[in-house]
Amino acid sequence: MAIALRALVEEADRYLNAARIQDYCPNGLQVEGRPQVRRIVSGVTASLALIEAAIEAEADVLLVHHGYFWKGEDACITGMKQRRLKALLNNDLSLLAYHLPLDVHPEVGNNVQLAAQLGIEVEGELEPGNPRTVGLVGALAEPMLASDFARHVQEVLGREPLLIDGPRTVRRIGWCTGGGQGYIDQAIAAGVDLFLSGEASEQTFHSAQENGVSFIAAGHHATERYGVQALGDYLARRFALEHLFIDCPNPI
Missing domain, CATH: 3.40.1390.30 (NIF3 (NGG1p interacting factor 3)-like)
Structure with a gap:
């Protein structure tokens, strides 16, 4: 079963009451990909390794706790940021991120x-x-x-x-x-x-x-591995979607 990306984002925003929380980054849809969603991959941080794993898993949406566009960071799309965004955009993969609302x-x-x-x-x-x-x-x-x-x-x-x-x-x-x-x-x-x-x-x-x-x-x-898994499970049940959590190890 597929649903509209917009419907998925609206439900996640509503469920987490994301608009009420002042944060250090934008919460919700950070990078827009294909308009229909069948499979969600979730993970803690939108690293290049997680993006590549989500692409390999044929995800339509990558759902994370640590996304992009933090206050005070360099706005230029170069280096690591360019490589991450290029991988998302070239593969029509949406990035959905929730920081404090998920905490x-x-x-x-x-x-x-x-x-x-x-x-x-x-x-x-x-x-x-x-x-x-x-x-x-x-x-x-x-x-x-x-x-x-x-x-x-x-x-x-x-x-x-x-x-x-x-x-x-x-x-x-x-x-x-x-x-x-x-x-x-x-x-x-x-x-x-x-x-x-x-x-x-x-x-x-x-x-x-x-x-x-x-x-x-x-x-x-x-x-912080468990909140994003639980949110992914909630959205998968709500819309009858596939959900896979991928843990990219991080010793920090």
Whole structure:
């Protein structure tokens, strides 16, 4: 079955309520390809490797979390950007990208999907009432040592995380996928035992140690693989389309 590209984009925009969120890049259709859609390929970042894999899979739409045209980037279409856009346009492949709307969505968002993978019960927002905070807070069903939870994260995500140990026992957890390490202060204020993000900054070590909380950096890419898969599955069910997630490994 095929549907119009416009219908797919309108539904994704609506479902994610993309227009309401101020972001660092345009959300939605970033590159327009063929007008009819039968197959979606999803992935984390619209790298050339993912584009080539989507072309090989005969996709009509490439759905990603990290797309193009970020604020402050050079607008010239040269080098890496030229090669990526040329591959999309030469193959009539549409690029559909959602950044913050995919982080915060209550059903397919990166943060709720990561919680489901790790067995964390979501309790609410990391900083209730602040629309610019995308992280969440929740709890484990049973307390465990921070080192044991880190091993659990490694088993689930397939990547050894960085652990800054704090309290021996962890139950209450705050988290923000990707580059959300800056939310550690909000997590500390929320009274968590452990804060988890994708990346770490130099000051994250000191914030965790001096405030007596554990911290895990589990990988930007590794923590953000699940939202785009869930969104692709939703769109495939909604329109009876084919959907394939392709994971291009990234150690960061």
